Amino acid sequence: MGLVTSTEMFKKAYEGGYAIGAFNVNNMEIVQGITEAAGELRAPLILQVSKGARAYANHTYLMKLVEAAIAETDLPICLHLDHGDSFELCKDCIDGGFTSVMIDMSSKSFEENIAVTKQVVDYAHDKGVVVEAELGTLAGIEDEVVVSAEDSSYTRPEDVEEFVTRTGCDSLAIAIGTSHGAYKFKPGTKPQLRFDILEEVEKRLPNFPIVLHGASSVPQDFVAKINEFGGNMPGAIGVPEDQLRKAASMAVCKINIDSDLRLAMTASIREHLANNPADFDPRQYLKPARAAIKAMVAHKITDVLGCNGKA
Numbered sequence: 001m002g003l004v005t006s007t008e009m010f011k012k013a014y015e016g017g018y019a020i021g022a023f024n025v026n027n028m029e030i031v032q033g034i035t036e037a038a039g040e041l042r043a044p045l046i047l048q049v050s051k052g053a054r055a056y057a058n059h060t061y062l063m064k065l066v067e068a069a070i071a072e073t074d075l076p077i078c079l080h081l082d083h084g085d086s087f088e089l090c091k092d093c094i095d096g097g098f099t100s101v102m103i104d105m106s107s108k109s110f111e112e113n114i115a116v117t118k119q120v121v122d123y124a125h126d127k128g129v130v131v132e133a134e135l136g137t138l139a140g141i142e143d144e145v146v147v148s149a150e151d152s153s154y155t156r157p158e159d160v161e162e163f164v165t166r167t168g169c170d171s172l173a174i175a176i177g178t179s180h181g182a183y184k185f186k187p188g189t190k191p192q193l194r195f196d197i198l199e200e201v202e203k204r205l206p207n208f209p210i211v212l213h214g215a216s217s218v219p220q221d222f223v224a225k226i227n228e229f230g231g232n233m234p235g236a237i238g239v240p241e242d243q244l245r246k247a248a249s250m251a252v253c254k255i256n257i258d259s260d261l262r263l264a265m266t267a268s269i270r271e272h273l274a275n276n277p278a279d280f281d282p283r284q285y286l287k288p289a290r291a292a293i294k295a296m297v298a299h300k301i302t303d304v305l306g307c308n309g310k311a
């Protein structure tokens with residue numbers, strides 16, 4: 001198997017009532033941890049690269065890391081641009097070998113969102129690349145863009161048919177109460193995703209793959225470990241995993257997870273260095289960090305997404 005688009009993955013996920021994990025990658029250990037878990041569990045995989053990750057790691061290095069992941073696992077892997085913020089960035093990634101791009105004009109007006117998304121779709125489809133778009137605004141931080149809870153807004157189901165028809169996008173990210181980053185909801189509150197909106201979107205867009213961003217669950221044991229070993233993270237909780245399982249059984253075919261991998265990696269590195277203060281060999285702390293990412297991804301695939309054995 002080589003690099004694939006998400007088309008087949010989403011078709012099977014929709015029919016099978018499960019979701020594909022889209023995990024953010026920034027370096028070799030993260031790519032390895034994710035793909036080792038997916039390879040062992042035979043789970044189809046989306047590796048996604050943000051604008052910031054691409055600037056950090058360099059396009060060519062990332063392409064070669066993903067090529068290596070395919071050679072090692074023989075998995076169907078889709079390489080996706082996460083939160084593309086311009087036509088030019090999407091074009092660069094399409095020309096550079098990505099099989100999927102997201103154009104995120106969700107903070108712009110409906111008409112501007114449609115115009116730029118359609119421009120990306122026309123270019124991408126011509127090259128066999130698929131496009132994710134977004135309607136509605138999530139709270140939280142992505143790259144340098146910060147959206148406050150007051151400025152976030154749920155997707156309006158009455159907009160989705162017109163948006164998808166006019167843009168020709170292949171999947172749609174919607175806002176139903178998730179948010180980016182590790183600080184989603186106050187401890188003690190009961191997060192509740194708006195399944196009524198998801199149901200209404202599903203009715204209006206039958207058989208159309210829906211995407212959920214900001215879907216980390218922020219495991220409290222990792223936050224506690226980070227704080228135990230010198231960190232200072234304010235209390236916060238994430239999206240309950242039972243609600244993600246429910247979304248995966250509905251029209252949601254792609255679930256984005258980044259923060260939970262960061263938490264697993266950081267907790268492991270902090271613990272290792274606290275317990276081994278004389279260590280200065282990066283392999284000594286990156287090896288358990290990679291294993292922590294692998295364990296987190298294995299848990300998500302098996303207990304949340306339900307895509308194990310579907311590759």
Ligand code: G3H
Pocket residue numbers: 024050051052053082083141142143144180181258259
């Ligand atoms: O949604 C955003 C992702 O978590 C990527 O974050 O822009 O800091 O790489 P980043």
Ligand code: 13P
Pocket residue numbers: 024082083179180181182212213214215216217256257258259260
């Ligand atoms: P989290 O911050 O909840 O992991 O969301 C990641 C994401 O949506 C990437 O696009």
Ligand code: ZN
Pocket residue numbers: 083142180213214256
């Ligand atoms: Zn996102």
